[in-house]
Amino acid sequence: MIIFPILIVLSAVLYIYYKVAILKTKDGLTQAYFNAKSRICLGSFLLLFGINQYVFYGTKISLFIGIVFIIIGGMQAVRGFKETKHYRREWRRLNPAD
Template structure:
């Protein structure tokens, strides 16, 4: 679950960094690199979110079992 959260955070950082670069520089190379960062960041955040949502029910079940004992 923590791995999913960290993947979302890193993906958002890379995505937002790519968006930030679009506002700072006006070269073709910057647009290409920013597009790669935006795609990689978005993909990483999406996969991390899916991993997080996969593990949440197991964490809830484990927490319920721990509170019973």
């Protein structure tokens, strides 16, 4: 199961990328958009880590920890998707020519 560690590292790298991108921009709407994208990456990191935790160890305690991580990661990802959709719509409303 090499796919889970690769996806976990990829989502962590993307999370850091979007957090650094927030520091580089001055526009508040763009910062909020990048923050929403980073929330998706954080949610996917937690979700994948929870799945990997159970698959790798397979005990009851790892199942409990995995379920907690999956719930928290899912909530973060869903909120990030909703915020990303909202801020993308706002950007299109404010910049109709682009």
